Amino acid sequence: GNSVTQMEGPVTLSEEAFLTINCTYTATGYPSLFWYVQYPGEGLQLLLKATKADDKGSNKGFEATYRKETTSFHLEKGSVQVSDSAVYFCALRSQGGSEKLVFGKGTKLTVNP
Amino acid sequence: EPEVTQTPSHQVTQMGQEVILRCVPISNHLYFYWYRQILGQKVEFLVSFYNNEISEKSEIFDDQFSVERPDGSNFTLKIRSTKLEDSAMYFCASSDPADRIDTQYFGPGTRLTVL
Numbered sequence: 001g002n003s004v005t006q007m008e009g010p011v012t013l014s015e016e017a018f019l020t021i022n023c024t025y026t027a028t029g030y031p032s033l034f035w036y037v038q039y040p041g042e043g044l045q046l047l048l049k050a051t052k053a054d055d056k057g058s059n060k061g062f063e064a065t066y067r068k069e070t071t072s073f074h075l076e077k078g079s080v081q082v083s084d085s086a087v088y089f090c091a092l093r094s095q096g097g098s099e100k101l102v103f104g105k106g107t108k109l110t111v112n113p
Numbered sequence: 114e115p116e117v118t119q120t121p122s123h124q125v126t127q128m129g130q131e132v133i134l135r136c137v138p139i140s141n142h143l144y145f146y147w148y149r150q151i152l153g154q155k156v157e158f159l160v161s162f163y164n165n166e167i168s169e170k171s172e173i174f175d176d177q178f179s180v181e182r183p184d185g186s187n188f189t190l191k192i193r194s195t196k197l198e199d200s201a202m203y204f205c206a207s208s209d210p211a212d213r214i215d216t217q218y219f220g221p222g223t224r225l226t227v228l
Contacts, residue, residue: 101148103155
């Protein structure tokens with residue numbers, strides 16, 4: 001079945017450091033791919049998405065590129081801020097009409113001043 | 114900005130008791146979902162609901178679970194006889210019929226603890 005694997009956390013960085021959170025997936029066809037973020041005490045918020053191969057999703061300085069050849073959707077940010085501290089979830093929605101999102105385990109990011 | 118709300122934020126119950134988790138989706142949304150996350154594990158899909166019926170459910174969503182939209186604003190998840198393994202964070206989500214494929218809006222979750 002479909003699955004998502006993300007790098008284990010927690011990840012701790014200093015402000016202005018470069019961030020990469022790895023995400024790979026297993027699915028047939030061309031799933032839609034998402035990154036969600038959960039700030040403390042809040043719900044999951046959509047951060048960015050990509051719906052076809054080679055698409056790049058971007059938002060708030062974060063980027064991720066849909067790589068079909070490596071079945072990956074790694075999240076990157078060039079310069080993190082303290083306010084980026086949160087849990088990040090990679091997810092997919094399979095091609096073909098299923099509504100459900102399949103999530104990775106989440107990666108907790110802490111950014112220190 | 115409209116948001117999904119959930120109550121209570123934390124529910125403690127005894128094994129075998131019934132619980133109802135409540136959600137208020139975004140007002141113009143018509144697709145509703147429940148997910149759960151057992152501590153340390155992945156967020157898992159439970160069920161989706163549209164037009165007053167279940168449109169998709171997972172293997173987890175057995176006869177002990179039910180969902181209802183009792184009025185125009187609430188969406189509930191009922192667990193009839195809770196088990197220890199039902200302890201988890203439960204997330205409600207909703208989506209716009211014009212945008213349902215792309216964006217599900219999540220609530221902050223209800224932490225259910227079964228003793």
